[in-house]
Amino acid sequence: MADEAGGAAERDDRADADERTGTEAERGTLEGTDDRFATSASRDVDPAILRLSPAEREARGITDDEVRETFRSVLVYGSEEQKELEGVTLPELSLDRTTLESVDRHPVDLSGATIEGLSLGHARVTVPLVLDEATIGSLRLRQTHVEAPVSCSNATVTGETTLFEARFDDDVSFDGTTFEGPVDCDEATFRDDVRFDDATFDDDVTFRAAECHGDSNHLEDNTTFSEATFRADVTFRETEFGFTRFDDVTCHENAVFREATFTGDADFRGVEFGADADFDEVRFEDDTAFDDAAFRGRTTFRGGTFAGGARTLIDDASFVGATFHGDVTFRRASFRYVTFEAAAFRAVARFESTAFAGDADFPDVSFDRGVDFDEGRFREDADFSGVRFDGPSTFRGCEFLGGANHLKDDVSFEGARFADDVDFHDAEIASANFQETAFGGTVDCSRCVVSERIDIEAHGIDDDVFVDFTRAKIRSGRIVQPAEGWVRYDLTLASIGDVDLAAERTRDHRQLLDYFRFCRTEFDEFDGHTFDFSGHRGYLDRNDWTIHGFDQPPADGVDRDYALEMTPEVVESTYLKAKQSAGEIGDMKTAGEFRVKRQRYSRHKNLEAVRDRNAGLMTRTKNLGRAVENWFLGITCGHGMRPMRIGIMFAIAPLFFAIPYAFGGSPFETGAGQLSIGDLATADGLGVFYENVYFSYVSYTTIGYGNIAPEGPLARLLAGSEAYLSTILAALLVYALVKRSEL
Template identity: 45%
Template sequence: MSQVARDELEILGLSPAERSRQGLDAEDVTDALTAVLRHGTAEQKEFVGCTFPAMSLANQMVEPDETHPVVFRDCTFEGPLELTGMHLKMPVVFENCTFDALDAAGAWFEDDFEVRESAVRGAVNGFEARFVRDARFPDTTFEAPVDFDEATFGDDTSFNGARFANVARFRAATFNGKSNELDDNASFEGASFAAEAEFTQATFGHVDFRDATVSGDASFREAAFDGDADCSGMTFEGAAAFDEVTVDGDLNLEGATFGEEASFEGCELRGGARSLEDDVRLVEAVFEGPVTFASSRVRGVNATDATFGDEASFESWQATGDVWFEDADFDGQALFTEAHFDDDVSFVGARFHEAVAFRGAEFRGATARVQANARFDDARFEATADFTAASFTAASFEGTAFARTVDFTDSRFEEASRFRLEPTTNETYVDFTGASIKEGTITQPESAWVRYDFTNASLGSVSLSAVVDADRKQLLDYFRFCNTEFNEFDGYEFDFAAHTGYLDRNSWVLHEFDENRSDPEYAVPMDPEHVETTYLRAKTAASAAGQMKPAGEFRVKRQQHARRKYIDIARDSTTDLGTRLLNAGRAVENAFLGLTCGHGMRLARIVAVFLLFPMIPAMLYAFGGPMFLTGAEQLSSVGELATADGRATLYENIHFSYITFLTIGYGVLSPTGALARLLAGLEVYVNVILSGLVLYGLIKRSEI
């Protein structure tokens, strides 16, 4: 070793006071350090307990004779250490050191660079710095702002346990590193950020933020993660922004806490290739403020036991893998409007304390006969639930508790779906207006039944039942059908025959149910025209399915409500007179058919009318006076029936009436009175009508 090198070592080992006495300034110290960096041995490059003044190695290229690491242990840098634009080709380690400030803007470190368990009191400027190999800052405290904007970290990077007391910026920084599942190439595990942490547009491979804490706002906007991002146990006390983030690996936020607003809008969370790990893991994560995943595209998501303390928005997001929100807790409004679920979805045991909306959501999972692809079993909805225009492959709502209105208006269920809802209040009401349910089951619970409205809905092979068999006799009290289609799906018919027992007891009424709301609002007015259409569709569907008794009974109901429609038109003063008269005639005709033969469905009634009608003119013939006189003579009073002759006269008049009615012929008997002749002709006319009605009833009866 040369004498110059010994002098340089002595300069570096002097205290500030000793250097002052010898007239040595900061430039002398800098020159001595540069000489040692370039030509020193391994032992000479180790500095312990040294104190350095402000030094500038800016824009220098330091290429050593031998690439031994330079180690500063327990050293103090009393002035700023300026490494701006420096090109250093050896490992550097600072251990338990204290810095006044550190400026490495544009510096180029070709070997390992490490600042361990140290403290930097002033600002750190690493703008556009390049760390070709490992860069490590574990357990280091940064008391002033830190700027690593556009810095490049070429290999493993560690800020584990680091403490950032002021703003920390890594905007557009690049953490290249090697993708290594066992040793993340960028790690901030246990780090704490007392102010803002900015990683906007940063690029990561695998990164580890486990148990890190950010007290200020955190921004990862437009950041790109080429590998896994492990943020489990992380705490965000301020707002957290992950908008338009791209993660090619798995994103782990298990047990993370978000104290204020969290935003994941427009993200691409693609998930790794490992099928046994969650692509996005939110298990037991806590979102105390509003959170949005709106317009994001994700693979699989596991949010089991997650807590959403404020509004949670998943609007227009698309999940291409399995999604679990099992036992999740939504304290605020939950929005899944226009969300797309391409695989299985589970909200089993989830709790929604405020309104929830799945308007226009699509549950596209594959058909599964054993288990539905969209499951809400045992979930609890304490406010309104809106599934308007949602579409399901197959859904399950077994044991789901609803406290308010459930709106399935215009929703679609393509395969077998199951509903067994558990109302928690008397206001529970399920609106299936315009919905389409191809097949499935709707089961009423053991108590506190739910009301279902199927106005304008399309039902296929949907089974209605109750948990308690004895309750089935009142089952349809809680189902309302109006303008409902029952045969839209080929091969999937609604089975009215399964409910004939109830329908017989309830006069085959479909369009009403046990209404629990004081001012119900329906999609169509409950006027005779819509009610008539309801029974026409029910009759057509039942007839096509070969369910003839229901078809006949619904035909009767249709005619009854058609008569009310005709009467309303006839009473409408704004309608022209011809139309009013035409509908008045229809109403009379309808009433006559209903009264006589029940529109063909009351055979016993028309047979009875046919058999007994001649008794009416027979009484007129027997007691009506000269105008009703026939060849059978008459009785002057009812008292004459006490005599044999009186009874014989009554019999003759009855005989005359029946042979006239049946057009058998008079023989020795004929009408002589003017009204008798008229009434005899009327009997023949009525016989034609009633005979036709009997035949009509026989035909309809044979169809049942």
């Protein structure tokens, strides 16, 4: 029994020695070649020691260097079966600065293997590698040129992964792989498809200035990170992508894509950024989708370019259903066709100086904290229908120019809700739709220009909503007051064309103009588009033709600052402009009434000048004369608009002169005699009074029969005055009749 045991041990020792001798001989042969690995020769390779466990190798005295040399031999000379090394456990494999070529193209299969580390720095690899489900201590491919495919799916890298300046000419797959250490892919180049689907990155990841071009197959994605998880910071700064997928990716910490370029479609649907996301100056040259994405930190797309592809049936950039929990900025970004439908902005959103070359769709979006579109450029249609603006909204200096489609509005806010102040100051709008729009604060549309048409049917969320159109220019449109929640419109110094003012309920027309402030408003600036007051004659007639009655304090008791105070001079010029516009469209009735109102405030203006103690005496005297003249014309003929008044005055004026003739005493005595009031009760007294009336009328009409003459000095003065007055009143009567005939 003892002899048998000794013989067995002796045979084992000889086998181990033979195995070591063969390994040493093999190593000597390999090292004798020019590039350490002869690819033209063929030899027998025994991978048995690779399949031993570390404990078995230690028991047999096999060193790590022997294991590495055997692995090299298998990689270069091994057959397909010998290269199947699933589940092996290997020490650190350092193959730096080598050229790994094989006598065939069979891959080295290390699926499920455990490797302390794999280093191929500055190496050239032409052998396909399979590391699926392997556990690798570290993966170092610094400046490596890999010409064959690499599959490392569902693997685990416990240490660092370095692909710095590595180049991969064939497919690379890291699907489902877990990277427990930092990953450095800076300046790496992936010339074919690369996949990181469902991968997990536990430490920092960098792909700075990497290139992920992919091949020419546009039916496949060149680079995919679908459902990958980044638990630490990740940066793709200045990286170049082809067709790329980041759908359903989760980034727990900061994600940086600054200055990256996507030459193909970029899919970020369902991505979740748990911290800041930086897309500053990113260029998307084809279609981009961030549908249902969640941005929980600050997000920046400053200077980003969303150029889109040649396909025109879909949006070039899509943020449908995206949620921005932190502040987001698209400042100076440029879009072609883009949609943010149903997106939610929970913090401040900034789109200053953003350019939209195609349609910009924001339907049903919610802006919770405010949005800023200052100096935005909308070259085609913009849709903000159903949008909820809960914070301040700014569209200062925006251009809504619209496209060639004249069948729809260039910008629509139909059904939108502005809970806070909104600013359209200096905006340029081709056509706009504000139907069923709700306002809860001040609406600043001062100096905005509507070159075609605006339709407004807005209502107030609270009382006293105020829309400021000061110095605005509106060529045409329609402004409708709703059944409830009327809105005030300030048209001070504005220019409006054929804008129709209406109320939803017919019975409300009687108070319609109370909610419009006309103050030096231009009504005929647009050729062929003149404002028409004729539809408001009923209101104007009931309200003494007043159109400036908007200056009463609002319901909340807060006095507003208007561009112009309603001074008599300002009101006079307001009615002058209204008169001119009514006359231009042939509405002479309205024009005449506005002329009467203008003269009334002209008299007030003159009287103010009279009361001005700083003015010179001559100036005050001239203005007093103008005021008296104005008053006389108003009281006599209503400045030509009251012919009945001047007719009656012309007829009864001599009666007023007959009274002093009959009862004034000797200074007023005429040849008809004098009497007392009591004498009127007698026949003789009535006869004397009749004679004095007769004398007044013949003097007034300058008939002058001569049977009765003035005797008192004042009587002679009054008789001459009557003749002069009759001439004036007759001229005014003719003037009034002529003016009346023009109506």
